[in-house]
Amino acid sequence: MDEPRLKLAIQKSGRLTDPSLDVLVRCGLKISRGKDQLMAYGENMPLDVLFVRDDDIPDLVQEDVCDLGLVGLNVLEEKRLELAARGHPVRFQALRTLDFGRCRLVLAVPQEHPYEGVASLQGKRIATTYPYLLEQYLREHAVSAEIVTLSGAVEIAPRLGRADLICDLVSTGSTLQANHLREVQTVLESHAVLIRTPLALAPLKSEWVERLVMRLDGVQQVRESKYIMLHAPRAALAEIRRLLPGSEFPTIIPLEGSPDKVAVHAVCRENVFWETLERLKKAGASALLVLPVEKMLS
Numbered sequence: 001m002d003e004p005r006l007k008l009a010i011q012k013s014g015r016l017t018d019p020s021l022d023v024l025v026r027c028g029l030k031i032s033r034g035k036d037q038l039m040a041y042g043e044n045m046p047l048d049v050l051f052v053r054d055d056d057i058p059d060l061v062q063e064d065v066c067d068l069g070l071v072g073l074n075v076l077e078e079k080r081l082e083l084a085a086r087g088h089p090v091r092f093q094a095l096r097t098l099d100f101g102r103c104r105l106v107l108a109v110p111q112e113h114p115y116e117g118v119a120s121l122q123g124k125r126i127a128t129t130y131p132y133l134l135e136q137y138l139r140e141h142a143v144s145a146e147i148v149t150l151s152g153a154v155e156i157a158p159r160l161g162r163a164d165l166i167c168d169l170v171s172t173g174s175t176l177q178a179n180h181l182r183e184v185q186t187v188l189e190s191h192a193v194l195i196r197t198p199l200a201l202a203p204l205k206s207e208w209v210e211r212l213v214m215r216l217d218g219v220q221q222v223r224e225s226k227y228i229m230l231h232a233p234r235a236a237l238a239e240i241r242r243l244l245p246g247s248e249f250p251t252i253i254p255l256e257g258s259p260d261k262v263a264v265h266a267v268c269r270e271n272v273f274w275e276t277l278e279r280l281k282k283a284g285a286s287a288l289l290v291l292p293v294e295k296m297l298s
């Protein structure tokens with residue numbers, strides 16, 4: 001009998017596509033994807049990737065068309081609120097937060113408009129593609145405003161006279177600036193999330209979900225981690241260990257023909273910056289070497 005295969009939905013073309021494919025490749029997945037293909041076959045794992053619109057991902061997982069999905073928290077939370085409002089059960093489960101797709105859902109007002117806190121939103125018209133998240137935010141802040149739901153081009157709504165302000169996604173804020181808007185409040189901090197169906201999976205599928213999650217954890221740890229090697233006078237060891245960022249148990253190795261010095265090797269679970277190296281050198285370290293970590297499994 002054929003091995004059951006996992007189906008994972010990712011965004012077909014957009015901001016999440018490349019980072020999603022990148023993280024899957026780092027997890028060891030080999031896929032062949034033809035241009036405009038809807039599905040890619042995992043050659044070395046029983047896992048196929050479906051390319052869809054990001055807004056459809058929660059539904060696909062909710063309806064068990066796919067077992068897994070990679071989607072923005074913004075889309076996920078909006079969907080969760082929408083389902084709840086319609087009295088439907090929410091059935092997808094978030095498994096992991098991923099370190100890409102970072103953005104914020106914010107309220108932004110035209111640059112020249114004054115803004116005096118959330119209370120000044122009272123009675124205003126706010127354009128957004130996230131009506132449920134906005135509605136929740138307003139309710140939590142006891143403000144009643146008119147929500148103008150649009151399907152796109154939210155940032156030009158104030159200039160068109162369709163709204164007084166907007167509630168939209170930003171990452172750097174340059175789009176807001178280009179549209180003469182000023183960010184005044186954060187509604188949601190967002191990032192990509194791995195979601196799964198709540199249905200029990202066949203044992204083999206379930207095993208692969210666990211393996212994938214473990215590899216994802218490893219990939220995310222590795223991104224920040226560095227392997228650092230240096231020589232240190234024995235007398236300075238305590239200080240040098242204190243300076244090594246995020247490393248608990250360095251390996252200390254004696255140096256042949258140099259009784260006062262040792263070699264220190266350590267995995268640092270944070271990025272190692274030039275400033276740290278300079279401090280280590282000042283404390284007596286020499287022959288400093290920082291290497292990227294390729295894989296990690298704890």
Ligand code: ATP
Nearest residue numbers: 011014015016053054055072101102103169170171
């Ligand atoms: P689709 O055709 O799949 O519906 P889209 O236009 O909704 O595409 P994108 O603009 O590619 O989607 O954004 C996809 C996701 O990327 C967003 O839902 C959000 O989670 C994330 N994201 C990260 N940074 C930003 C940003 N600056 N603006 C908008 N979305 C961002």
Ligand code: ZN
Nearest residue numbers: 053054055056
């Ligand atoms: Zn979308």
